[in-house]
Amino acid sequence: MTLLKKPKTAVPAIFAIALIALSIVGFSYAHWSETLWLSGTVRTGEMCAEFVPPITTTDHGNDWTCDKGLINVRQINKDIGNSTARSIDTNNDGCNDTIIVELNNVYPCYYEHIAFWIHNCGTIPWRIWRVIFNPGGIIRYGPGYLQLDLNGDGVNDIEIYWGDNFGWQVDPCEKIDISFDIHILQPFPEDTTLPFSVTIEMVNWNEYPPP
């Protein structure tokens, strides 16, 4: 009899026990956690340009000459001067970054035409932005004619016509052909070695400022 009545009186106790159990359960589940993770990698590309063969000169026998202004180019009947052009890797990175041009035993009115290829050996397209001629720091943003005073005596010793391909987009693995004319002017002193340099600057294709 007593047992049969117990269910009535046990209900609140069951609730109490359930609440205690829930609170214990709730306590045990506290600090649920979920973790997200992120892995990010940024690899930058490489802009690379190199001279590649063929690097050609015009004088392979009788010399060439022209009139001032690099006009009326013609071959003459003597093999007096000679020219060479070769590429070298000055920083040993596996890319030929410099062309050594040597004009030997040349004389006023001697003419040479030098052609070469520039190859995109990187992963980013580039464009030729400008060419800087020294001495004088003359900057050209497009093809054209200029004169250089190689010994600083106030008179120009050579004249150059630099060819095209400024601004042309060169994609990775592509190459472009560039050439220039050089003409020895009358004031060039005898029996003298005078250097000049040309620096070709490329920019990644998307930052080329049109002239």
Added chain:
Amino acid sequence: MKMDTKKIMATFAILMIALGIAGFAYAHWSETLWLSGTVRTGSLCLEWSFDAVLPPSNLKDLDGDGYVDDPVATLTYAFTDADNDSCNEGLTVTLGNAYPCLNVNGTIDIHNCGTIPAGIAKYNYTITDPDGVAGGIELINVDFYLIDPSGGKHLITMPIENWIATVNQIDPGWSLACDFEIHFTEATPEGATATISAWIEFWNWNEL
């Protein structure tokens, strides 16, 4: 008739006895209450979502096939569900062949795919950048906001660290999202690689 009266009285007596017996039997009326208890716990679940684009100018005809459809830089991303709970708890993003002046626009999103509000309890990150790529990355724009289940955006106007310190609650079905735009400056080094590894630990909101 008198006999009938006796019979009736006897019948009543028997009936009363029977009822008494029955009454005794029914005297222990009982009422049973029962309790069926079920506890269903909620689910604390968060997952990544990510989307980013490179600018159209990033496409060039690199293979010379006449179609301007080859990307210069590349962007890939992949999700990982290591515990097979159908939620992407891992995100791997790789930006390759990046270059100066490249812009990347994207959205990174943490979605509450569970039933319990969650908040950020801990986070940490490690950057490996031996060549200084980070020095060439400029944050053009970073906006944090919450996205409700219907897609409505609710901009977080306070600094995100303040939000974490105060509000820090992503309700079920909501997302914490970040729109970003990064720019690679001229200081970006060539041929370099930088990596970031990060983790975020979430707790149920009431325990934060």
